[in-house]
Amino acid sequence: MLLQKEHGHETCSSRWSPTPEQLMILEELYRSGIRTPSASQIQHITTHLCFYGRIEGKNVFYWFQNHKARDRQKLRRKLNKQLQLQQLQQQQQQQHQMLVHQCQGEAGETSSETWKIAQNQQSEVDKTTSTSSLYNYGMMNCWSFVDVNEASSCCTSRPLKTLDLFPTASSKLREDPLNLEL
Amino acid sequence: MLLQKEHGHETCSSRWSPTPEQLMILEELYRSGIRTPSASQIQHITTHLCFYGRIEGKNVFYWFQNHKARDRQKLRRKLNKQLQLQQLQQQQQQQHQMLVHQCQGEAGETSSETWKIAQNQQSEVDKTTSTSSLYNYGMMNCWSFVDVNEASSCCTSRPLKTLDLFPTASSKLREDPLNLEL
DNA sequence: GCAAATTAATGATTTATTCAAG
């Protein structure tokens, strides 16, 4: 472990932390394709970055190591997430395909036609407050009769069935392999 | 005033907020091309989504309205941002192009070649602690002589030299195996 | 506003894996 030293007015903490400029340049180099710089590359970079603040070769070395690793890690996780999502969505798509098709069948109608929500099964409670009333749907000049209590009564009955999602993976699931060197 | 209810996700607050399932289905419908659903489409969707939580027609109507608008907005902003970023990056690239090119010229070497930082101009202060010592650069079994005080003196005196001890010619790309937890 | 407490990032080390030479 390094000791804390005072170099003039600058505080030397135990570990290097890049100045914004250094970071910018490092990232630029990374974007330009450098992943595991050679010794002399590290040397050049270090010399260049010295202008912006204290830095040494191993800092550069470590920075590229870590950045590359965490980049891949991030990518892997992203892909995994997307995969899970896709699987989920596929299942749900199956589950809701009927709804989609139903809606597609009615594609000809316009949204701003006056529409009424048929509220046939009114809940018995709260009959006093369940008055049909005029709703102005935003900026559209379309008014509809909607029952105020539509939602609450609608929520009490659950006619649909769900598939079990997430049972998929074994416990040993690891992140997907990923080919390196972007 | 908010009434709290325990229906899983459902809390009855003053305004509707979609459950994850509802949101997923709405987005699925959106992706499937629906932008301004007709009255009966809204009716169907609402009925369907009621299963997952309190919802009414106007919520569906508004959701599509908002989603469409914000989608467009997001796209616009994204494009603008990308443009600005590109311009910034171009400027920065100009600024550090030389360094990048320098590094590109040395692309053949491997990172873990033994490399030495010649530290000729030793700073006068702290002579006691400024001992050259062996550094193990992480997991690489490559040891280099590096001066402990490299950094402090590096910033005061610019010209540095690399002494590549044995330039091996073994840079080869390799398949990435890698596996990892979730 | 502000500092203590907590959390997220990330620099630095260690351990495990890969691959090629002998």
Next chain:
DNA sequence: CTTGAATAAATCATTAATTTGC
């Protein structure tokens, strides 16, 4: 098959961001 160079993965440790209670 063993060994060593090189590197990826995992881990440790400290700093920076962020939150939180005053």
